[in-house]
Amino acid sequence: MNLLKLLDTMCPDTNSPEEKDRFYSRREAFRQFGDMSKKVAMAAVPLGLMTALPKVAKADTESLIGVLNYALTLEHLEYRYYQMGIESGVIDGADAAIFAKIRDHEKAHVDFLTEVIGNVLMGTPVAEPEFDFTAGGNFMPFSDYPTFLALSQAFEDTGVRAYKGQAGNAMENDVVLTAALSIHSVEARHASMVRRLRTKKGQDTVKGWITNASIGSLPSATQPIYAGEDNVTHGGVNVVNLTGIDAGAVSEGWDEPLSKDQVLGIASLFLA
């Protein structure tokens, strides 16, 4: 990053150890500005810095906007789903805190991505599509709680795979990549929680992690969400053969990506 190289060439113009430390820690803060967990106002620091970075080629910006608009489409779907679920009263009171938190995160993701696309990359954030969460009358998630939970799991596990599938496309921009990774792990936390909740309620036998390519008791329409999750070979290494650990456990230890087309195929079931 040129900005950091520039900072590296600067020396603090002082002999005071405190001021030197301040300079270096500020430089370190710049170095880590992909770390947005520092409760800084987004618009104030990382976004401002992003605009200060050398301009990437227009084509690269276009492709980043494309990736982020795809992510934003998924976040719109998730946010609307949880918002409607909460408004419908379908959620057990005991689980209200869990779904309020998930809804809040999806809302924050929508706002964050909208901000980055519109005010940093100067693109046009995709508008919220019309959703049909019954998938043509097949599901009743807002009147049947087990169905609500089943689709929640499906959406979260899809989200994890979708973000993972875009890491390579976000590589050219450290800030965007780091943000995407930081959303990706939040989606994984959601997925783990919802999966365990369904099993606790006796609706399934799934664990927080995905075993083989099992859809558990989810409707068969969710098969594409788990296709390929049974992979046990990474970087050319078959980890079952390497370790002697059973394939189920090895498959749980690595989550697999999905391509944009695969994800949009899944999401299209819920587009009005």
Place this chain on the structure above:
Amino acid sequence: MKNDLIKPKALVKKANRRDFLKYSSLSVAGAGLLLMGCDDEEQIPINPAVSLGSGDVGILNYAYALEQLEAAFYATVMTGGYFANASAEEKQIMGDLEKHERAHRDFFKAALGDAAIEDLSVDFSSIDFNSRSSVLMAAKTFEDLGVAAYNGAGQFIENVDYLLIAGKIVSVEARHAAAIRDLINPGTADFAGDDIIDANGLERTLSFSEVLTAASTYVTTPLDGSMLPSS
């Protein structure tokens, strides 16, 4: 929320002169040394440490070090009184995590081949393996640390295949972290708590040095991460 399980011991070798000066009693000489320029990438030998290496190999070794720590932790959990008396659900979770982390560890060792760092020594004397709360708090520390470490390292990975492998593992660590947190505070929002996720819905990231410092509470082998990428 500060994690009180993390007690930095400064075992991690500091690569830059400024920190070296802070840790030595040479601060008087410091001003003079700094006049020679301030490229803080220079090596100052303090004690022989295991170098993680540079570039992508360095990052893979960094991940390998963390997976070694996690695998050793769960292997020890399985031998303790907490596990022996744990509920069926918690036994299953701990057993799964032990297998996942062992698989991660052995995978990195194989992937790194000759470039792999040595087996690290660990010290878990601060953890009571007969105590549910002590084990779960330590597990929470390790899992949250792992997620933040992978999230922070991603931007420095050059090879897209390695980035994908890191991505495949980090979401599993996040699944672990959420489950452990839910065991500690069941049914609450803590599985994805505000202590690690900000107002933008982004999970925290940690830098190489933050993670190595935190890990040094339990990893007694000194690790040298000074050649890891910094831009």
